Amino acid sequence: MTSEGNTLGPAVVEAIDVHHHYGEGAQRVDVLFDINMQVREGELVIVTGPSGSGKTTLLTILGTMRRPSEGKLRLLGTNVSDINNAQLDRLRNRVRFLFQKRNLLSSLTALQNVVAGVSTTALAHPAWDEVRARHLLGLLGLGDKAESWPDELSGGQQQRVAIARVMIGLPDLIIADEPTSALDRVAGRLVVDQLQDLTMRAKCAVVLSTHDERIFDVASRRLHIEDGRCFEVPIHYH
Ligand SMILES: Nc1ncnc2c1ncn2[C@@H]1O[C@H](COP(=O)(O)OP(=O)(O)OP(=O)(O)O)[C@@H](O)[C@H]1O
Numbered sequence: 001m002t003s004e005g006n007t008l009g010p011a012v013v014e015a016i017d018v019h020h021h022y023g024e025g026a027q028r029v030d031v032l033f034d035i036n037m038q039v040r041e042g043e044l045v046i047v048t049g050p051s052g053s054g055k056t057t058l059l060t061i062l063g064t065m066r067r068p069s070e071g072k073l074r075l076l077g078t079n080v081s082d083i084n085n086a087q088l089d090r091l092r093n094r095v096r097f098l099f100q101k102r103n104l105l106s107s108l109t110a111l112q113n114v115v116a117g118v119s120t121t122a123l124a125h126p127a128w129d130e131v132r133a134r135h136l137l138g139l140l141g142l143g144d145k146a147e148s149w150p151d152e153l154s155g156g157q158q159q160r161v162a163i164a165r166v167m168i169g170l171p172d173l174i175i176a177d178e179p180t181s182a183l184d185r186v187a188g189r190l191v192v193d194q195l196q197d198l199t200m201r202a203k204c205a206v207v208l209s210t211h212d213e214r215i216f217d218v219a220s221r222r223l224h225i226e227d228g229r230c231f232e233v234p235i236h237y238h
Contacts (some may be wrong), residue, residue, distance in 0.1 A: 008220075009041025011074070012173050013062050018071035020057055031057050033072070033228040039173075042219055044199045044206040047234075048063035051223035055209040056177055058225065062207055063175040064088065065093050076172055093119055095170040095201050098179045098195075103162035104150040110137060110161045111146040117165030129168070136164040140194065156187025167202075174198070176208040180215060192218045 018035040021028050031054040039045045039062075047054070047055050060066040061073060064080055072082045075091055096117070104113045114133035115126075137146050140160040145229075149160055159179065166174055176195060180188030192208070196218040199206050214224060216235050224233045 006235060007201060008043060010077070011040050012076060013040040013207070014038040014072075014074040015058075015062065015068070015073040016074065018058075018061060018067075018068040018073065020054070020061065026144045030063075031228055032068075032116040032225075032230070037223060037230060038084050038112075039205045039207055041172075041203050041205055042199055042207065043220040044196055046209060046219040047209040047221045047225065048211070048233075049213075051108060053225045054228060058230070059175050059177050063097060064092055064174070066098075074130055093169075094172040095171050096166040096174050098162055098166055098174060099157075100178045101155065101182045103165070104158055106150050108150075109146065110142065110148050110150070110153065112227070113150070113161055114164045114168055117168045118127055119169050132168055133164065136167050137161070140164055140237050141190075145219060152185070156183050156190065159183060159187065159191050160194070163191060167194075167198060170202065170204075174204060174206045175204060178209055178211070180210065180212055185209075185214065188212065188215060 003017045015037050019033060021030045021031040023029055035128055049055050064075060078091060078095060111133050114136060114220050115129050118129050134146055137143055139143055142157060180191055191213045195206050219235055222233050222235050223230050
């Protein structure tokens with residue numbers, strides 16, 4: 001895949017000749033064929049496609065939650081199939097996930113949820129982590145919700161807490177699977193604007209699946225999956 005401009009950094013994640021199927025024998029379902037793609041530092045790539053086309057499957061492979069049936073995944077320059085589990089855990093620590101909902105632990109306050117996102121390889125500085133978590137909640141308009149429990153927050157507020165939790169981990173790659181689908185237009189917009197801001201300021205890469213055309217404008221590129229094949233399509237700004 002081509003990438004626009006010369007200002008983008010190195011590839012954060014690359015899929016090379018990836019093929020994926022579920023099940024075996026008569027139960028086998030082939031979902032992805034010959035996927036070759038890369039996402040670079042500073043890019044926000046949107047993945048679209050009909051329901052059941054394989055978006056979540058691709059995202060879980062890119063995030064190393066699932067091994068592809070065939071082909072290679074390179075994350076931060078490392079071929080994932082060449083490393084042991086301890087090395088893979090360290091690499092996974094550079095990736096954060098954002099799902100449609102249920103991103104928060106219900107037994108932790110908003111603040112505690114954000115602190116839980118601190119990288120596990122970072123040195124422990126609990127007081128400093130809390131200061132950073134409060135700062136991020138403030139940036140996201142939730143400064144007065146730090147002590148709230150998740151079920152006291154709206155869906156949009158919960159998703160913003162989840163973004164703060166992603167941000168505090170300073171990830172290199174964010175995998176967001178339909179992060180706005182449970183939100184109204186305004187709340188959804190806030191979430192994708194924050195993700196776009198993160199790619200530009202923190203130079204991370206974001207891969208985001210969505211059915212929502214209204215948020216396509218935040219993308220650097222759009223990949224579409226149809227019949228198991230992935231191709232790049234131009235973005236039409238509204
Ligand atoms: N664990 C699994 N075992 C067997 N089949 C699966 C499994 N997970 C997904 N599938 C099948 O793989 C195909 C792709 O599923 P996937 O969830 O990746 O699609 P999607 O594009 O994310 O769909 P949606 O937009 O509805 O979320 C579907 O046919 C689905 O039924």
